[in-house]
Amino acid sequence: MAIEKLLKYEHDNKFSLTISKSESRLYMSFIGFAFIALFVGGLMGLLQVLVRSGYYTLPAGIDYYQVLTVHGVILGLVLTTYFIIGFQYALMGKTVGISETQFRVAWLGFWIMTLGTIMSAITILYGKASVLYTFYAPLQAHPAFYIGLALVIIGSWIACFVNWRQLYVWKKKHPGEKSPLLAFMVVINMIMWFIATLGVAASVLLQFIPWSLGYAATIDVLLSRTLFWYFGHPLVYFWLLPAYMAWYAIIPKIIGGKIFSDSLARLSFVLFLFFSIPVGLHHQLTEPGVQTTWKFVQIILTFMVIVPSLMTAFSMFATFEITGRRKGFGGLFGWFVHLPWKDVRFLAPFIGMLAFIPGGAGGLINASYQLNSVIHNTIWVTGHFHLTVATTVILTFFGITYWLVPHLTGRKLTPTINRLGIIQTIFWAVGMTIMSTAMHIQGLLGGPRRSAYSEYGGSEQVAEWGAYQVAQAVGGTILFIGIVLMVYIFIKLAFFSPKGNEEFPIAKEEMDAEPTPMWLERWKLWVTITIALILFAYTIPIIDIIQHAPPGSAPFAWPIGNN
Amino acid sequence: MKKKTLPKSSSQEPNLKGTIISVSIIGLIIVASWFGVFGLFLSR
Amino acid sequence: MHLHKYEKWWLIFGVGTLIAFLLILAYGAFYLGTHPQSHGVTIDPENIGAEETFKPENLGLTKLDEGKYVLNVVASAFNYDLGTDEEGKPVKHIQIPKGSTVLIQAVTPDVIHGFNIAGTNANMMVEPGFISSMEVTLNKPGEYTLLCNEYCGSGHHMMFATVEVTE
Structure with missing residues (x-):
């Protein structure tokens, strides 16, 4: 009996296929593209904080908002999407495998996304699309910008289809078995992404493209915003969930432990699928055309999505404590002191976890209905998402890079790079603490986000903000040094590190772990509930928006210099 | 004879005292910052 | 589980x-x-002057009663129209006695703007097609900056006025 159990344990935990050279090239293409985006976007960020300090003017008449558009689009949409898709492919390749056809289709997706990215990038560089990454109508960019965005979305859908197919094929071959945890998580994230991007795709394809080409005279502004935010909030969970994948299933292995609870990890992902999407109205709380009742309904749903993050916080600490105690570190916090602080694969994501404490608390405030008017569109919001996406998510992605890139390129993470990585992490932590704190405080004082340097006629109130903007420039400069370090580390790991075999760390369950209930794999049920919640939260508001629509808006190209 | 009264379930559970203290600190941070901004809202 | x-x-x-x-x-x-504001009152963005409230002579701060004011604003790229003073110059500074209630009503003839009296709860989006409105009471004396906090184009950061809350 014991042997049987052991065999089954071995079987359940052997999910680690070998990634071939050609597969590696695919995954590395996505990840490499993400690092190019990191460098370009980071440079733009540096320019922004310098301009806002009041001591620097952009050369050659470059528009601040053009720089800001590049920053938002290339970091918020390009870096994240490319890294996530590359990482998720690697996870699928490692746990369930990829077929020849799937592999070819995946490349097709890469090229469609890349074509779209290049189209949008050129349009922005020509100054024809300084509309920021939210591209709110009726500011009108050149049609190529919207067409490029549509191609990026369509290319990312191909990754969805491939990932779903990968798990489907695996499940056919392994009837009655639970899917590997990481594959389960990837598929959840891609279902969420697909459902969410339908909103922005509908808006871009049916509203923006015909309107920017002149086929439609006017656009329904509120509808376009509502469709954007229907996508805009799950977008942030699309960034966060890959970080959670690493926290739940990879970090335990790195610290020498086991998965705390396979079932709870899956349950939290299912809850994220349910509650990430029907919450977009909390970005539209101060808008005139959306009914209060439905704003409040979506606030309640937004609060629901906090629950799986509470579960995650507990799971992380529990993993650390159980692992530490098993290694013999007693006392109340002995386990904490003895975490592998000198291993950058742990340290970087750990700092990311810490950042999510103020990040999450701030998010809760943002979504708190009336309280939103204290911070809406102030630079507090910028400070908030530089904690969540630009620290929690990105430091976890860096933490993944340290082992994934050498694993894919057949190299080693050397002690020297590890040390450099720790320095990089410290730069990031220090720079972001300074920048984000200054942004939060300035925001509470009323300082606006998305604004070039301005003294607003020299009022006393605005003069008070100056010191915080200088602090942001200091923090931002430290962060940019961090970006240069990280790009150097990436190049080193990808091309110059010594040859070797770097481990792809996937944690196992405890030997006597409670079996994961099979009901967690009821995919059709999860998708049905997700759609039902969306219909509940959005049907009436959208019907109301369409029925009570004011006359539409003609395009405005001149305010952004798109003449 | 007294041993019979030992609770059954908790003896198998891992010791997570540090975890519950850590998450409680997180909880307090959340509550404090929320009421901080709530106070600001009311005062304005 | x-x-x-x-x-x-x-x-x-x-x-x-x-x-x-x-x-x-x-x-x-x-x-x-x-x-937060949510009245859903619509207006034709290409013809805001058709609405009595937003005719040029009705813009700016108007005293209705003791401690009761209404502030009508047209936000456009890149300016807040708060009406004109006796000399016909555009108003860029308004004074409100502390503790009075102000009904703010704002519209835009062009793109989306923000309306934020920085450091107060008077914070709302101004979108083409809708009349944004909310009632606020400003209790703390001082000079505040009314500024656009939603990106509206290359001159976005030049769009402001000042609001003084007097004793």
Whole structure:
């Protein structure tokens, strides 16, 4: 009996296929593209904080908002999407495998996304699309910008289809078995992404493209915003969930432990699928055309999505404590002191976890209905998402890079790079603490986000903000040094590190772990509930928006210099 | 004879005292910052 | 599915806190009536002058009664139109006695703008096709900056006025 159990344990935990050279090239293409985006976007960020300090003017008449558009689009949409898709492919390749056809289709997706990215990038560089990454109508960019965005979305859908197919094929071959945890998580994230991007795709394809080409005279502004935010909030969970994948299933292995609870990890992902999407109205709380009742309904749903993050916080600490105690570190916090602080694969994501404490608390405030008017569109919001996406998510992605890139390129993470990585992490932590704190405080004082340097006629109130903007420039400069370090580390790991075999760390369950209930794999049920919640939260508001629509808006190209 | 009264379930559970203290600190941070901004809202 | 005893405690505490927050917010919203603006009143963005409120002579601050004011604003790229003074110059500075209630009504003939009296709860989006409105009471004397906090184009950061709350 014991042997049987052991065999089954071995079987359940052997999910680690070998990634071939050609597969590696695919995954590395996505990840490499993400690092190019990191460098370009980071440079733009540096320019922004310098301009806002009041001591620097952009050369050659470059528009601040053009720089800001590049920053938002290339970091918020390009870096994240490319890294996530590359990482998720690697996870699928490692746990369930990829077929020849799937592999070819995946490349097709890469090229469609890349074509779209290049189209949008050129349009922005020509100054024809300084509309920021939210591209709110009726500011009108050149049609190529919207067409490029549509191609990026369509290319990312191909990754969805491939990932779903990968798990489907695996499940056919392994009837009655639970899917590997990481594959389960990837598929959840891609279902969420697909459902969410339908909103922005509908808006871009049916509203923006015909309107920017002149086929439609006017656009329904509120509808376009509502469709954007229907996508805009799950977008942030699309960034966060890959970080959670690493926290739940990879970090335990790195610290020498086991998965705390396979079932709870899956349950939290299912809850994220349910509650990430029907919450977009909390970005539209101060808008005139959306009914209060439905704003409040979506606030309640937004609060629901906090629950799986509470579960995650507990799971992380529990993993650390159980692992530490098993290694013999007693006392109340002995386990904490003895975490592998000198291993950058742990340290970087750990700092990311810490950042999510103020990040999450701030998010809760943002979504708190009336309280939103204290911070809406102030630079507090910028400070908030530089904690969540630009620290929690990105430091976890860096933490993944340290082992994934050498694993894919057949190299080693050397002690020297590890040390450099720790320095990089410290730069990031220090720079972001300074920048984000200054942004939060300035925001509470009323300082606006998305604004070039301005003294607003020299009022006393605005003069008070100056010191915080200088602090942001200091923090931002430290962060940019961090970006240069990280790009150097990436190049080193990808091309110059010594040859070797770097481990792809996937944690196992405890030997006597409670079996994961099979009901967690009821995919059709999860998708049905997700759609039902969306219909509940959005049907009436959208019907109301369409029925009570004011006359539409003609395009405005001149305010952004798109003449 | 007294041993019979030992609770059954908790003896198998891992010791997570540090975890519950850590998450409680997180909880307090959340509550404090929320009421901080709530106070600001009311005062304005 | 097994939950550790402490995890149950944590989730009960966490969910309890979330419910408490929601109840406080709901009390404020549905009992005291403190909502973010959401009136859904529409207007033709290409013909805002057709609305009496936004005719040029009605723009700016108007005293209705002791401690009661109305502030009508047209926000356009890149300017807040607060009417004109006796000399016909555009108003860029308004004074409101502290403690008075001000009904703010704002529209845009072009793109989306923000309307934020920085450091106060007077914070709303101004979108083409809708009349944005909210009532605020400014209790703390001082000089505040009214500024656009939603990107509206290359001159976005030049769009402002000042609001003085007087003793």
